[in-house]
Amino acid sequence: MKIALLCHIEPDTGYPAQFEAAGFTLYYATTADQRASLDPKIAAEIRAVLTVGSIGLSAAEMDSLPNLEIICAQGVGFELIDTEAAKARNIQVTHGPGTNNSAVADHTLALMLAITRSVSYLDHRVRTGKWTQSRITLPGMFGKKLGIIGMGNIGHQIAQRCAGGFNMPVGYFNRRQMTDSPWQYFESRQALAKWADYLVVATPGGKDTLKLVDADVLRELGPDGYLINIARGTVVDTTALIESLRTDSIAGAALDVIDGEPEVPVEMISMIKNLVLTPHTAGRSPEAMDNMMKLVLANLAAHFGGKAVLTPVKA
Template sequence: MAIPLLVTIELAPGHLSRLAAAGFETHYAPTATDRAQAVEHNGGRIRAVLTNGSRGLDASVIAALPKLNIICALGAGYENIDVTAAKARNIIVTHGPGTNDTSVADHAMALLMAIARGIVQSDSAVRRGEWATSRQLRPMISAKRLGILGLGNIGEQIARRASAGFGMSVAYHSRTPRADSAWHYLPSPVALAQWSDFLVVATPGGAMTWHLVDDAVLSALGPDGFLINIARGSVVDTAALIDALKKRHIAGAALDVVEGEPDVPAELIAQENVIITPHIAGRTPEAAEATIRLVLDNLQACFAGQPVLTPVR
């Protein structure tokens, strides 16, 4: 008998088909209305949920699913899943560390280069017929200083690309120094920003990192510094960022994530010294295959009575 699975996020048709082929009765509910209806009509039957860190799963929904055995987060993040509520009922929670690290690190470097060299702005200017006036001096990347806020798997991959590919000096800040790291540790986000030419945000989301990049950090980054965020929009204080961009307190920002996405503040969009991509850093065919494969492996292990591969501890 097929196992009822609630999918609360957008998922490619091919991936939905693979879940069905693996023996899951998929209830696809990517919108709030869909989710409410799915819980109302099938909540008593649902045994598994597929979500992600941004969408999460709160305690009230967990309580409405009395037969729930497992919650799978697609990707590494799980900040909006109420893990405490799940564990109180012995519900397994899994996530996908390592499945999209390479893709996200590639995208971080693409954003860094694009904002430093003004690629997007120059392309737009040429299309407007402004060839001559758009030929401004833009900063180099090579041999500059790269600060990484949060040196996890993705931060480490960004550091290696920057160091090996561009000869950049690399420093980082995280809650504790990493004894195995080759990179220079700095004691606070402000100290890291003050040191950096480019500051890449690569932390997890959640309450612990909410608005970690605030006015003080942006002021420390300074008028020649660039901010790149491929982590979570909640890590950056949007109002402070808009103010810093408007007043040229920083040189620019390149964002793959925005606080409150998919709604992006009009005042942020209006700034010429920012580029924004729609949370696509981890969206490559290779990463998509790795993430769905891990979800399937975790689901199948759970319902076979075996240990899951990547539990949230």
């Protein structure tokens, strides 16, 4: 008998067939409305959920799935999964640490270069017939100072690329200092921002990191500093960031994530010159997607095979 799996996301081409071959019947609820109006008959069949950290699964949603046994977060993030509620119901929760580190680190450098060299803005200017007027002098990235908030595996890969490829001094802020790190530790976000030319946000989302980059941090980053966010939109105070960009209080920002995504604040739409936006796609390389899907399948196979899952989330 096949196992009912509810998908909050649409797996890439080829992966639904792999789930079907592994013994799962897929049901989809990829929008908030679909999740809120799930057919009770289908809800009663669901034994597994595939989601992402920015969608998650609330206690109320779990209550609507009486036979739920396991929740698999596709990537590393699981911030909107109510892990305490899952624990209370003995529902297993897994995630995908390490599956997309390289892709996210690569995308971070793409964003850094794009905002530094005004790639999006100049592309727009050229396409609108302003070739000659657009040949402006732009800063470089080589040798500039990189500050990272959240020196985990992704932060470390970003640091390696920037230090090795661009000769950038690296500093970081963490919950605690890393004893084996070659990078400079700062005891506050503000101190790191004041020192850095680039401030990269690479910390997990969730209530503990809510608006970690606020008006004070942006003020310290200053008019020559750039903010890069490849973590979660909730880590940055959007209102403060918009004001900093509007008043040129920072040099620019490049965001792969936005609080409230996929909705983009209307104020950001016209900020072509000092803001680069991508649609939460940093971790989506073919290799990363394959890593994530294989790990989800492995965790599901382990759970329904009576074995320990590979990458559990502990409440």
